Amino acid sequence: MDKIEFTGNNAPDSNTDSLSFEAMCDGRRIVCKISHEALEDHFRLSDYKNISEAYLSNRYKIEEIATKLIRMGRFEKENIIRIFSHDI
Numbered sequence: 273m274d275k276i277e278f279t280g281n282n283a284p285d286s287n288t289d290s291l292s293f294e295a296m297c298d299g300r301r302i303v304c305k306i307s308h309e310a311l312e313d314h315f316r317l318s319d320y321k322n323i324s325e326a327y328l329s330n331r332y333k334i335e336e337i338a339t340k341l342i343r344m345g346r347f348e349k350e351n352i353i354r355i356f357s358h359d360i
Contacts, residue, residue, distance in 0.1 A: 306355040
């Protein structure tokens with residue numbers, strides 16, 4: 273696996289109670305999702321409406337965790353990485 277780059281694209285995902293953000297690796301798009309619980313437990317999220325703000329305030333740390341999980345190959349489905357509270 274070569275360089276992993278994060279695009280900066282992110283969006284709340286109320287269906288999975290998470291925030292999705294995008295990475296590119298070896299020409300492949302990877303959807304990363306960090307759970308609301310992880311943001312609440314580790315990044316001071318108190319209200320779902322502020323989920324993007326919590327991500328942006330902690331973006332580099334969250335992307336560092338996502339990079340680690342991508343390199344470990346811990347894909348849930350094809351091209352989806354999920355970050356849970358216990359991953360932090």
